[in-house]
Amino acid sequence: MKSISIQSDEHVPGDLQKRLQASCAACNLRELCVPGGISSDDLAQLDPLVATRRRIRRGETLFRVGDVFDSLYAVRSGFFKTRLTSEDGRDQVTGFQMPGELLGLDGVATEAHSVDAVALQDSEVCVLQFADLERIARDFSPLQHQLHRVMSREIVREHGVMVLLGSMRAEERVAAFLLNLSKRFETLGYSPHEFILRMTREEIGSYLGLKLETVSRTLSRFQSEGLIEVSNKQVRLLDLPALKKLLGPAPV
Amino acid sequence: MKSISIQSDEHVPGDLQKRLQASCAACNLRELCVPGGISSDDLAQLDPLVATRRRIRRGETLFRVGDVFDSLYAVRSGFFKTRLTSEDGRDQVTGFQMPGELLGLDGVATEAHSVDAVALQDSEVCVLQFADLERIARDFSPLQHQLHRVMSREIVREHGVMVLLGSMRAEERVAAFLLNLSKRFETLGYSPHEFILRMTREEIGSYLGLKLETVSRTLSRFQSEGLIEVSNKQVRLLDLPALKKLLGPAPV
DNA sequence: CGTAGCCTTGAGATGCATCAAGCATTGTGG
DNA sequence: CCACAATGCTTGATGCATCTCAAGGCTACG
Numbered sequence: 170m171k172s173i174s175i176q177s178d179e180h181v182p183g184d185l186q187k188r189l190q191a192s193c194a195a196c197n198l199r200e201l202c203v204p205g206g207i208s209s210d211d212l213a214q215l216d217p218l219v220a221t222r223r224r225i226r227r228g229e230t231l232f233r234v235g236d237v238f239d240s241l242y243a244v245r246s247g248f249f250k251t252r253l254t255s256e257d258g259r260d261q262v263t264g265f266q267m268p269g270e271l272l273g274l275d276g277v278a279t280e281a282h283s284v285d286a287v288a289l290q291d292s293e294v295c296v297l298q299f300a301d302l303e304r305i306a307r308d309f310s311p312l313q314h315q316l317h318r319v320m321s322r323e324i325v326r327e328h329g330v331m332v333l334l335g336s337m338r339a340e341e342r343v344a345a346f347l348l349n350l351s352k353r354f355e356t357l358g359y360s361p362h363e364f365i366l367r368m369t370r371e372e373i374g375s376y377l378g379l380k381l382e383t384v385s386r387t388l389s390r391f392q393s394e395g396l397i398e399v400s401n402k403q404v405r406l407l408d409l410p411a412l413k414k415l416l417g418p419a420p421v
Numbered sequence: 422m423k424s425i426s427i428q429s430d431e432h433v434p435g436d437l438q439k440r441l442q443a444s445c446a447a448c449n450l451r452e453l454c455v456p457g458g459i460s461s462d463d464l465a466q467l468d469p470l471v472a473t474r475r476r477i478r479r480g481e482t483l484f485r486v487g488d489v490f491d492s493l494y495a496v497r498s499g500f501f502k503t504r505l506t507s508e509d510g511r512d513q514v515t516g517f518q519m520p521g522e523l524l525g526l527d528g529v530a531t532e533a534h535s536v537d538a539v540a541l542q543d544s545e546v547c548v549l550q551f552a553d554l555e556r557i558a559r560d561f562s563p564l565q566h567q568l569h570r571v572m573s574r575e576i577v578r579e580h581g582v583m584v585l586l587g588s589m590r591a592e593e594r595v596a597a598f599l600l601n602l603s604k605r606f607e608t609l610g611y612s613p614h615e616f617i618l619r620m621t622r623e624e625i626g627s628y629l630g631l632k633l634e635t636v637s638r639t640l641s642r643f644q645s646e647g648l649i650e651v652s653n654k655q656v657r658l659l660d661l662p663a664l665k666k667l668l669g670p671a672p673v
Numbered sequence: 674c675g676t677a678g679c680c681t682t683g684a685g686a687t688g689c690a691t692c693a694a695g696c697a698t699t700g701t702g703g
Numbered sequence: 704c705c706a707c708a709a710t711g712c713t714t715g716a717t718g719c720a721t722c723t724c725a726a727g728g729c730t731a732c733g
Contacts, residue, residue, distance in 0.1 A: 253580050255584060257668065259584060259588050259589075260588075261583055261587050261588055263580050274572075276573070277569050277570055277572070277573030278570050278573035279577075283577050303562065303566065306565070307558075307559045307565065308559075310555065313555060313558070313559065314555065316569075317529050317568075317572070318529055318530050320529070320569070320573070320576070321526055321527060321528070321529030321572070323576050324527055324572070324575050324579065325530050325531075327576065327579035327582075328513075328535065328536065328579075330579075330583055331579065331586060332511060332513045334586035335513050335586050335627065335630035336512075336627075336630065338689095369711065370712065371711080375588075376587075377587075378588065379689080379690090380690055382689090382713080382714085383690075385712060385713055385714080386713080401697080401711090416509065417509050590720075590721095621679065621680090631721080631722090632722055632723080634680090634681080634721090634722075635720090635721060637680060638682080638721095641681070653729085653730075
């Protein structure tokens, strides 16, 4: 029942919130973050939005269940997981977030966060005051539309997770997970064939609805079949087509 | 592999789209639909939004995967399921929608729908042109905020489904499902103790990540334990506290 | 009244969880 | 810098929840 999460004061004191000269127009992640699909000329309009950045060290939380919601966070560097801990002690990882991805959308519904966001390595985020976001979106419809797209994309992503959890076998889940990471690393400009798993087997298992032993065994099997090469957290995907083919045949 | 879905021409011809005098202010569902949280005085602003209604007969689809997205739909009466059919023939029910609930948010991300919406009984929806919604939201911030809340709520709901699919046993899933329906019927002003399951066992199973036989057995067991009374689609929840207690103990 | 879809129940198969032991890796303090 | 402790990972043996396959009954609808 214990995870790597190190309990820490959730609200990083103000002195850690660096007030940097932040510019969406100059950010190399801008295709991925909120501005995606907004023309370069217009990007300057968004700069007032990103007033601050915040550094989160590995194991610390960006926000936690019950925290008052007032901002979204765009991952600038690092790696996060979001985790839902229900009253009865059930623990479910609901997602992993990489640079260019957004955190905090869960909080809009009730003005309070409904998941924990935990940094899996030292990370940095852009803090987007949601009230500012809404205000600017009112005058600047591309931003408005992009925000809607991002929220909808999250809904669609979760549909995919539902398919995974609802109808895939262990082997398929792990393959889908690896392929998903691969694609996202590629989007970021990294190799889709080789990357580091920032999360533990237990966290992978929680996300995939499997026990950590099953994740481990499945990875080992993939390795013995020549599909991948695993060495601890380092993974190499040796045969992407074969991995994809694992998802093909329906479970029937 | 066959579901109750009756294939039908997805685009209901225009003559079925009734141009009614529609008024959000007068709608008895307004607490539940998009307007929720918007004061009565302001509701008149929304009327131009709801230009049309549309009737969908049981078994027909409101929209399907790949359809161009341009509208959201508020269920006025009836009952829907949303269903994701992946390329490989996997079929997953992603949700059930009751009056006052919104359909179509999945389509914003890519301008095309990513699920099918199928009426489980004769139904009627309000058609909300999304472009209108965005336009009005720009001038009328309560609507803007409410739209964001609704989208966020959907994200949070799906988190709950992920917990269900990722960590609950069959008994817990079915109990959670019944309790969820119960609460929603109560919200609509119906009895939380007695209602009709509009969907088949197979659809329940797809939603819950179980086979229809398991759903059936679990319902039978609940009945033999005196927790519920099932007669075909008719369900009576005889012991709500006991059902809730089933969700308590973690699976460990 | 007949048929098709839906539901229930049983028996047997299986995939994943559980329990357990030992190894590897990482980080830490002497 | 090394040794140790803590955490994470792997692998094996066993058990069990759920799936699968099968048969029969019920219900609703044309």
